[in-house]
Amino acid sequence: LKLDILGHDDPTMIRMLQDLTGIDPITIPLDDKDVMSLFQNTSALGITPEQIGGCKLGALGIPEFGTDFAMQMLIDTQPRYFSDLVRIAGLSHGTDVWLGNAQELISDGICTISEVIGCRDDIMVYLMHKGLEPKLAFKIMEITRKGNAKKLFNEDIYKAFEENNVPQWYIESCKKIKYMFPKAHAAAYVTGAVKLCWFKVYYPSEFYSAVLTKHTENIDVKTVLGGKESVRNKIQLIQSNPEATAKDKGMLDALLLIYEMMLRGITFLPVDYKKSRATTYAIEDGNLRLPFLAVEGCGENAAIKLKEVIDKGDFICLEDIQAQSGINSTVLSKLYDMNVFGDLPQSAQISFF
Numbered sequence: 001l002k003l004d005i006l007g008h009d010d011p012t013m014i015r016m017l018q019d020l021t022g023i024d025p026i027t028i029p030l031d032d033k034d035v036m037s038l039f040q041n042t043s044a045l046g047i048t049p050e051q052i053g054g055c056k057l058g059a060l061g062i063p064e065f066g067t068d069f070a071m072q073m074l075i076d077t078q079p080r081y082f083s084d085l086v087r088i089a090g091l092s093h094g095t096d097v098w099l100g101n102a103q104e105l106i107s108d109g110i111c112t113i114s115e116v117i118g119c120r121d122d123i124m125v126y127l128m129h130k131g132l133e134p135k136l137a138f139k140i141m142e143i144t145r146k147g148n149a150k151k152l153f154n155e156d157i158y159k160a161f162e163e164n165n166v167p168q169w170y171i172e173s174c175k176k177i178k179y180m181f182p183k184a185h186a187a188a189y190v191t192g193a194v195k196l197c198w199f200k201v202y203y204p205s206e207f208y209s210a211v212l213t214k215h216t217e218n219i220d221v222k223t224v225l226g227g228k229e230s231v232r233n234k235i236q237l238i239q240s241n242p243e244a245t246a247k248d249k250g251m252l253d254a255l256l257l258i259y260e261m262m263l264r265g266i267t268f269l270p271v272d273y274k275k276s277r278a279t280t281y282a283i284e285d286g287n288l289r290l291p292f293l294a295v296e297g298c299g300e301n302a303a304i305k306l307k308e309v310i311d312k313g314d315f316i317c318l319e320d321i322q323a324q325s326g327i328n329s330t331v332l333s334k335l336y337d338m339n340v341f342g343d344l345p346q347s348a349q350i351s352f353f
Helices: 008-023 035-038 066-079 082-093 099-105 119-131 136-143 157-162 168-176 183-202 202-214 221-225 228-239 248-263 300-312 318-325 329-337
Strands: 282-284 287-289
Touching: 008 183, 008 202, 035 183, 066 082, 066 099, 082 099, 082 119, 082 183, 119 136, 119 183, 119 318, 136 157, 168 202, 183 202, 202 248, 202 282, 202 287, 221 228, 221 248, 228 248, 318 329
Parallel strands: none
Antiparallel strands: 282 287
């Protein structure tokens, strides 16, 4: 038994969504038309590309499909079925499988996304359906996926291709490939992505709450509390900056998703010491309450400790909270300036004069 233990966001977010909605992800269908439409347009979200700055798809925030590269692949291929998405996942993880290969075949009208080579298994299954012996089909798949087709395709293989009417474009495609993704990996990635998309369509507040949790440290509280115009202006500022840093780009990813969320009628509520959670977003009347973690300088451990002290309730002033939580004065000052603590006094000292 081989286990590839990889770091993925999907399982964590799906678990969060299960806890938020009470819906067992096992019961979520993988062929919902509105959900599948997110990979073609934004109609199921109730917004248009013009509203969201030209983004043509509803895949923002979806692992594997929410990047510029992946969304351009979706636009080029126009997937209609789950199997098409599996091929796209394979294409995006392979080497010399998409660029200079499948992309050109599709754009030139030689074949469709349903016919190109996307994953390793596609080769063996396709060749067996064409009439090649299973053992030979497997051998060709193994040669191709390791990038050895140019070197190891011999007379016997070319003869089998000819006798079974394997098209020339397919043979040339095999010879360009350097590395291929296994179909089981691709299917697992797509299953997680489609289930997240289902929540995005039918439980938007819960979806954004879960997905934005991983972006919290990239959120500028002042910007997002300023509303749609404030967020849009910040997006444009980062996009127009040729010297944007990695931190800026991380903030841009979060802001694009937040802007989409706001266009769907969901807003942020300010940090509040009684209502905010430590690291996750509380949902109040469909809107999201910012957590302590969103405050600049307040790391995860500090946010958790701060929330523990507040929930315990054994304090009478900010000095008490600081002493018990160990939070530094800079962060406490920011929280105070943001009116997070309401009427809670800074000190327990009382003046009678």
